[in-house]
Amino acid sequence: MSLLANLTAMGHLTEAVIHFNKALDLNALDPAVHICSKVDVARTMFDGLNKLQTEWLMNQSDQQIGEVKAFQTMILSGLSSEAKDDLLRSVQIKKLVALHPKIMNHDILRRGGYRPDVAIETSLAKDAVLVHQKLESAYREIDRGGNEIRERVIKRVAELLYVVRSNIAHGEKTPYGPDLKKRERDEQVCISIVPLLELLFDMLLDQPCKKLISYGTLAPGQPNHSLVSDLKGEWDECVIRGALNQDQGLSQFSWDPAGSEQNASLFTSGDLPTNWHRIDKFEGARYRRRLVPTKTRTGIAIAYAYIAS
Numbered sequence: 001m002s003l004l005a006n007l008t009a010m011g012h013l014t015e016a017v018i019h020f021n022k023a024l025d026l027n028a029l030d031p032a033v034h035i036c037s038k039v040d041v042a043r044t045m046f047d048g049l050n051k052l053q054t055e056w057l058m059n060q061s062d063q064q065i066g067e068v069k070a071f072q073t074m075i076l077s078g079l080s081s082e083a084k085d086d087l088l089r090s091v092q093i094k095k096l097v098a099l100h101p102k103i104m105n106h107d108i109l110r111r112g113g114y115r116p117d118v119a120i121e122t123s124l125a126k127d128a129v130l131v132h133q134k135l136e137s138a139y140r141e142i143d144r145g146g147n148e149i150r151e152r153v154i155k156r157v158a159e160l161l162y163v164v165r166s167n168i169a170h171g172e173k174t175p176y177g178p179d180l181k182k183r184e185r186d187e188q189v190c191i192s193i194v195p196l197l198e199l200l201f202d203m204l205l206d207q208p209c210k211k212l213i214s215y216g217t218l219a220p221g222q223p224n225h226s227l228v229s230d231l232k233g234e235w236d237e238c239v240i241r242g243a244l245n246q247d248q249g250l251s252q253f254s255w256d257p258a259g260s261e262q263n264a265s266l267f268t269s270g271d272l273p274t275n276w277h278r279i280d281k282f283e284g285a286r287y288r289r290r291l292v293p294t295k296t297r298t299g300i301a302i303a304y305a306y307i308a309s
Contacts, residue, residue, distance in 0.1 A: 003056055003078040003204050004300050010293055012055035014257045017302060019048030020201055021290045027194070028288075038190035039168050039183075045197040046165045052204060072158040075200070076151060083203045084150055088142060092196035093157065097139045099192050103160060104128035106167045106182060116179040131160050161200075164193055208291055209273050211303030215244060215264040216251035218279075227282055233269025238294040240264050240305065252308040255292050266296060266303055276304075285309065 004013075023044040029036045049071075056074045057065070065073065079087065087093060105128050112124040120128070135156035141149050168186050172179040202209050217224035220235055242256040253262070280289055287306035294301050 003052060003074070004206050004302065010257065010300070011058070012051040013300070013302075014293055016048040016051035016055070017291045017293055019044050019051060023048065023194075024290060025288075037187055038194050039186050042164070042190040042193050042197060043168050045194065045201065046168075048201060049197070049204075052201075068159055068162050071162050072155045075158050075204070076154060078204045079154075084154060087157075087199070087203060088150060088153060090196075090199060092192075092199050093139075095192050096157065096160070096196055097136055099132075099189070101185075102129040102132040102136075103163060103167075103189055104185070105131060105163050106170055110174070115176050116174055116181060131156070131163050135160050161193070161197075164189055205291075205302045208302045208304055209276075210268060210270055211301060212267040212269070212272060212279075213238065213240060213264050213292055213294055213303045213305035214267060215240065215253050215262060215305065218267075219265040224282075227279065228267065228269075228275075231267075231269045231271040231275060233267055233271065236266045236268070236296055238264050238266040238296045238301070238303075240292055240294050242292075242307075245308075252287075253305060254308050255290070255305070257293070264294070264305075266294060266301065 023041050026036050026041045026044060053070060053074050056078065057070060076084075104125070108128045108130075109120065109124065112121075112127065114120055114124065135153070138149070138153045138156045142153055167182075168190070172183045172186075212218070212228070214222075216222065218228055219225060220229075239261050240253070240255070241261055242259040243254045244262045245252050245254075276289065283289070283306045286309055288309050289304050290307050291302055292305040292307070294303055
């Protein structure tokens with residue numbers, strides 16, 4: 001069951017989507033023109049996950065749960081059994097487990113007397129990578145199967161993600177000057193972390209990667225429906241908020257959570273993930289594919305829509 005199942009209002013979900021779309025914008029920047037690190041992208045995605053966690057926590061009986069446990073529990077309760085299996089089999093998880101050098105907990109380094117440009121003591125380095133080491137050990141048992149082992153691995157993944165989130169939140173400022181090596185470590189870590197965060201966000205939101213909102217010519221009966229007519233899936237009515245305008249005979253949508261309601265169509269298809277590149281190319285540079293909250297007859301959904309650039 002996804003996090004959306006019990007929601008009746010957008011709340012912090014809208015803010016989470018805004019953060020995620022911002023991360024997509026950052027990730028799409030041309031590095032030859034704009035300076036944007038993977039740390040910036042990961043930080044923005046973590047901000048989005050934090051909003052999801054806030055929304056999730058509001059619906060829990062125990063709201064005094066610790067931050068790490070809350071993050072772990074949100075992921076475990078927010079993923080279906082199938083999603084958990086897909087997550088554990090994913091390339092993103094495998095790359096995280098195998099990441100070398102291992103991710104260090106900067107809080108442990110700092111409390112252990114670590115200083116920039118000074119070699120880290122062996123015992124301190126061992127303590128700093130303990131969370132990553134525990135994930136690696138748990139992952140070795142994954143082939144044994146069983147819910148207990150699967151949940152243990154997911155908890156370890158969540159715990160390590162929380163370490164990364166805390167590391168990049170602290171930046172590289174220290175009482176002894178800037179920690180440039182930490183900046184380099186964080187950047188390398190986030191190169192592997194960003195794809196995993198993107199996958200996790202998608203799974204928690206009931207796979208918007210398989211959902212397309214059409215407010216124009218891609219819908220059934222419209223001029224460009226042939227572009228998606230060969231994809232297997234279902235169409236449904238939905239409502240989105242924002243401004244819908246016409247430009248040279250084509251509809252252009254600008255998402256605005258406080259905007260007017262606009263009728264649209266929602267296409268759900270397992271074929272979409274392998275066809276987005278083709279649809280993106282068709283839509284062109286004037287449109288960006290970004291997440292948009294929508295309401296259907298059955299509740300709240302998050303899906304991709306092509307919004308005006």
